[in-house]
Amino acid sequence: MVEITESALDLATLIAAVAGNDAGAVVTFQGVVRERSDDDRPVLGLSYEAYPAMALPEMRNICREAEAAFPGIRIALAHRVGELALGEASVAIAVAAPHRRSAFDACAYVIDELKKRVPIWKEERYVGGDVAWRENPAGENMPQRA
Amino acid sequence: MVEITESALDLATLIAAVAGNDAGAVVTFQGVVRERSDDDRPVLGLSYEAYPAMALPEMRNICREAEAAFPGIRIALAHRVGELALGEASVAIAVAAPHRRSAFDACAYVIDELKKRVPIWKEERYVGGDVAWRENPAGENMPQRA
Amino acid sequence: MAANISVRVLAFARVRELLGCAEWTLQLPPGATVADAWEALAERAEPLRALASSTRLAQNGRIVDGGAPLHDGDEVALLPPVGGG
Amino acid sequence: MAANISVRVLAFARVRELLGCAEWTLQLPPGATVADAWEALAERAEPLRALASSTRLAQNGRIVDGGAPLHDGDEVALLPPVGGG
Numbered sequence: 337m338v339e340i341t342e343s344a345l346d347l348a349t350l351i352a353a354v355a356g357n358d359a360g361a362v363v364t365f366q367g368v369v370r371e372r373s374d375d376d377r378p379v380l381g382l383s384y385e386a387y388p389a390m391a392l393p394e395m396r397n398i399c400r401e402a403e404a405a406f407p408g409i410r411i412a413l414a415h416r417v418g419e420l421a422l423g424e425a426s427v428a429i430a431v432a433a434p435h436r437r438s439a440f441d442a443c444a445y446v447i448d449e450l451k452k453r454v455p456i457w458k459e460e461r462y463v464g465g466d467v468a469w470r471e472n473p474a475g476e477n478m479p480q481r482a
Numbered sequence: 483m484v485e486i487t488e489s490a491l492d493l494a495t496l497i498a499a500v501a502g503n504d505a506g507a508v509v510t511f512q513g514v515v516r517e518r519s520d521d522d523r524p525v526l527g528l529s530y531e532a533y534p535a536m537a538l539p540e541m542r543n544i545c546r547e548a549e550a551a552f553p554g555i556r557i558a559l560a561h562r563v564g565e566l567a568l569g570e571a572s573v574a575i576a577v578a579a580p581h582r583r584s585a586f587d588a589c590a591y592v593i594d595e596l597k598k599r600v601p602i603w604k605e606e607r608y609v610g611g612d613v614a615w616r617e618n619p620a621g622e623n624m625p626q627r628a
Numbered sequence: 629m630a631a632n633i634s635v636r637v638l639a640f641a642r643v644r645e646l647l648g649c650a651e652w653t654l655q656l657p658p659g660a661t662v663a664d665a666w667e668a669l670a671e672r673a674e675p676l677r678a679l680a681s682s683t684r685l686a687q688n689g690r691i692v693d694g695g696a697p698l699h700d701g702d703e704v705a706l707l708p709p710v711g712g713g
Numbered sequence: 714m715a716a717n718i719s720v721r722v723l724a725f726a727r728v729r730e731l732l733g734c735a736e737w738t739l740q741l742p743p744g745a746t747v748a749d750a751w752e753a754l755a756e757r758a759e760p761l762r763a764l765a766s767s768t769r770l771a772q773n774g775r776i777v778d779g780g781a782p783l784h785d786g787d788e789v790a791l792l793p794p795v796g797g798g
Contacts, residue, residue: 347510348494357517357568363589364510365582367713371503384712387640387705390689391712415712422503427713436511436593443509444586447713455686455705456712457641469642471709513798530797533725533790536774537797561797573798593798601771601790602797603726615727617794 337412338395340386340456350412350430358408359432363439365447367427369420373470378463384417384426387455391415398449402431405445406438413446415456426458451476483558484541486532486602496558496576504554505578509585511593513573515566519616524609530563530572533601537561544595548577551591552584559592561602572604597622630658633700635665643683643706647673656698662687663694665704683708715743718785720750728768728791732758741783747772748779750789768793 337353347364354362369382399411412430420426429446433439450456451472458470471477483499493510500508515528545557558576566572575592579585596602597618604616617623637652644650647669654668662685670676686705687696698704722737729735732754739753747770755761771790772781783789 347497351493355514355569357515359514360516362510362512362514362571364508365586366508367582368501368505368508368578369503370506370580385641385644386712387638387686387707389703390686390705393689423501425508432514434516436513436590439511440586440590444582447582451710451713453710454712455640455707455710457708458711459641469645469708469711471711472713477709531726531729532797533723533771533792535788536771536790539774597795597798599795600797601725601792601795603793604796605726615730615793616796618796618798623794 337414338392338399339414340388340391340417341414342416342418345414345416345425345428347425347428347430350414350428353412354410354430354432356410356432358434359410360434361436361439362430362432363436363443364431365427365429365443366425367447369422369424369426371422373460373462379422380461380463381422382420382426382461383459384415384420385457385459386415386417391454391456394454395450398446398453401449402442402445406433406442409433409438409442411442411446413450415450415454417456448476483560484538484545485560486534486537486563487560488562488564491560491562491571491574493571493574493576496560496574499558500556500576500578502556502578504580505556506580507582507585508576508578509582509589510577511573511575511589512571513593515568515570515572517568519606519608525568526607526609527568528566528572528607529605530561530566531603531605532561532563537600537602540600541596544592544599547595548588548591552579552588555579555584555588557588557592559596561596561600563602594622632657633660633698635698636703637665637669638703638705640706641708641711643676643679643708646675646679660698661694662692662696662698662704665698666694666706679708717742718745718783720783721788722750722754723788723790725791726793726796728761728764728793731760731764745783746779747777747781747783747789750783751779751791764793
């Protein structure tokens with residue numbers, strides 16, 4: 337299950353999509369809108385924009401890479417777009433695995449790669465009315481053109 | 483929030499206990515009853531037994547150690563006891579953190595240490611009627627007496 | 629002389645805001661490249677040039693170099709550094 | 714001669730099953746140690762000795778060596794290797 341949605345993310349739905357009696361471990365990750373930006377400005381909310389025709393295939397690629405690297409796992413991945421309030425989840429991942437180490441490692445792989453590779457953009461809205469497009473750190477972004 | 487309970491674990495309750503607008507990442511772990519034992523026998527269910535007067539303080543110690551190692555995080559930890567069916571969660575952890583790396587690392591720390599140190603025991607019931615007490619692997623168990 | 633090709637260009641995030649439009653239809657001469665599509669937009673909005681080094685180009689959903697040749701009906705996307713997660 | 718001390722012993726998992734009882738009350742002479750409590754149970758159930766090397770001993774919720782002196786009212790726990798998680 338891989339999706340981009342304007343609706344609030346529901347972790348239980350993602351967990352149900354990966355659950356099974358062959359799984360001994362289920363790890364989830366949620367990225368949540370914080371009240372402070374990375375440069376410590378007070379945040380009112382975020383807005384995410386995606387290029388779904390490219391983002392969805394790339395999200396599926398990332399899941400397939402993790403499933404190949406960690407045999408026996410299942411992954412569900414959802415990213416929200418549109419306006420988000422403080423405390424709401426922007427991205428949610430559920431990984432079911434035979435054992436916990438591969439569940440943790442696969443879940444971390446998926447969020448790390450998503451932040452580098454998936455064409456989704458974030459605009460922060462600040463107290464006072466300013467807005468700014470915020471990029472993931474350089475080490476977490478695709479190499480740019482020379 | 484640290485507890486040992488005979489009731490089914492509810493991940494949403496644990497997540498709510500750690501949520502807050504200062505958190506940018508929420509990672510959860512659930513240990514789930516698998517249909518195959520580690521030595522590949524078909525499992526019908528498990529039963530867990532605890533020494534709560536020692537297990538609860540040790541669970542709190544582990545959470546405090548993680549909170550000291552990863553500043554700004556919050557942890558909720560619950561372990562179930564009694565009879566569990568396939569697919570049910572035996573342990574659930576939720577960690578909220580400013581950033582994802584500390585959420586993943588703290589969550590892994592808590593389950594690793596719980597498996598080593600907390601006085602809780604597991605009995606597996608197999609297809610056919612056998613039962614057996616199952617210890618965590620030696621590397622994940624407290625040093626025994628010489 | 630061969631007919632022009634028609635290319636759809638999608639702009640996202642800060643690139644979209646700078647261009648003032650999310651979706652363009654460009655008529656380009658046969659043999660035009662992805663870089664030519666970029667140049668056609670930069671001529672309409674000179675400040676776009678400041679984003680050249682940070683903007684990746686995709687053709688039909690795949691990242692390409694500027695030299696990639698375009699075909700009628702292609703979709704080109706202008707992708708600033710990503711911020712998802 | 715001083716009065717005996719009374720100690721509560723809790724047994725868990727395979728140790729509990731081997732002893733057939735989860736909770737014992739032992740009367741021990743003054744100066745008895747945790748190891749003496751273990752020995753008193755092993756005399757009642759000789760197969761317990763096979764678990765000596767794998768069983769940890771706790772006194773009032775803390776892991777101790779067998780040499781730890783006991784006090785009236787102490788709680789001793791016999792802890793086989795753990796299996797939680």
